[in-house]
Amino acid sequence: DVKVTQSSRYLVKRTGEKVFLECVQDMDHENMFWYRQDPGLGLRLIYFSYDVKMKEKGDIPEGYSVSREKKERFSLILESASTNQTSMYLCASTLALAGSTDTQYFGPGTRLTVL
């Protein structure tokens, strides 16, 4: 079974802090994704990566950056956390380089609160 793990289940940070969210997958997947989940809005794509050191902006990249130095690890960075970034953050991965039929495998999520 594919396993996607996220470094923290719950995180509390202060406004202005730099925040790192880590995601690791163990199945040699090419693609990795970061979403945020908010009530009434569903999942929104922040960034995705289709290869090591490659990244693409999703629908809501403002205020975020990402890093993918190794194939199995994809990090989301909040350069200066703000209260409107309080949310549930979900990491996902897929095997295929392209194609629409692939299943996304999700981690358990990190609930981030910014005070």
Add this chain to the structure above:
Amino acid sequence: GNSVTQMEGPVTLSEEAFLTINCTYTATGYPSLFWYVQYPGEGLQLLLKATKADDKGSNKGFEATYRKETTSFHLEKGSVQVSDSAVYFCALSDSAGGYQKVTFGIGTKLQVIP
């Protein structure tokens, strides 16, 4: 752009009741369609999928049929259990631009009471 529409709920049903959660979509091209489920405190996991028109996805008693003529992918189950209480997300996926792009609905919360 692509979009997915589903009701937010909550949908409250008694055990053994029939479940329908509606999902409609707009998309260019020929997307694949998915239902994901999120149990309390967990990430999303695939429930079922259909990759072309008229395909039926099924799993754990749940079914959904890819209807291109009505742009719909409604989720059904004949007899729900308390353990089915979760949030259900409809999603579509395409590969326009060379990369997979998934669009999710807002999620429908299902509560099943004994």
